[in-house]
Amino acid sequence: MEKVYINKKLCKNVHPDSLKLVEIGVNVISDYNEPNDDPVITFNGLKTRMDGSTYFKKYTSLPLLRTLNSVPVGDIVNDNRLLDEIGWVAVGESESRGTQEFYFVIDTNEQLLEICSHYSLDYPIPNDLNFNDFKTSNFSSNYNVVDKMWGSVTFDGDTPTRLKAYLFEEYVPS
Numbered sequence: 001m002e003k004v005y006i007n008k009k010l011c012k013n014v015h016p017d018s019l020k021l022v023e024i025g026v027n028v029i030s031d032y033n034e035p036n037d038d039p040v041i042t043f044n045g046l047k048t049r050m051d052g053s054t055y056f057k058k059y060t061s062l063p064l065l066r067t068l069n070s071v072p073v074g075d076i077v078n079d080n081r082l083l084d085e086i087g088w089v090a091v092g093e094s095e096s097r098g099t100q101e102f103y104f105v106i107d108t109n110e111q112l113l114e115i116c117s118h119y120s121l122d123y124p125i126p127n128d129l130n131f132n133d134f135k136t137s138n139f140s141s142n143y144n145v146v147d148k149m150w151g152s153v154t155f156d157g158d159t160p161t162r163l164k165a166y167l168f169e170e171y172v173p174s
């Protein structure tokens with residue numbers, strides 16, 4: 001199960017069998033995967049909003065994730081918006097919305113606090129959970145990333161607008 005938190009609130013809960021959103025607090029009601037030619041991330045997202053409109057999100061692995069998965073690094077991304085000390089692993093781009101969502105993996109709560117401070121964004125983890133709850137094993141092992149927290153920063157142009165924390169839980173079918 002993938003759960004996404006923004007501003008200490010659950011905003012997305014994805015059912016792993018259907019890849020359909022089963023609970024949502026934002027404006028996207030479904031999220032289907034389409035094939036991708038990236039050497040690590042094998043899908044792109046086709047998102048459907050509550051008003052019925054759709055948008056496409058293209059995912060690209062960054063050098064750190066490619067290195068961890070023993071594939072050629074390709075072009076190095078030099079983006080002055082990204083903190084050097086953070087493990088940036090992928091970017092999701094939506095041309096129609098004009099946004100880029102940069103995904104990261106980190107080891108410590110201090111790194112998350114640094115991201116919050118640097119981008120002036122709210123801490124995403126709710127008070128009833130702690131940072132270590134977000135360190136993953138099952139999802140991360142798909143990408144050779146173990147015992148790290150996954151998160152993302154969304155940019156609208158050069159402006160950081162959203163910080164997400166991802167919680168991956170083992171799904172047990174009923």
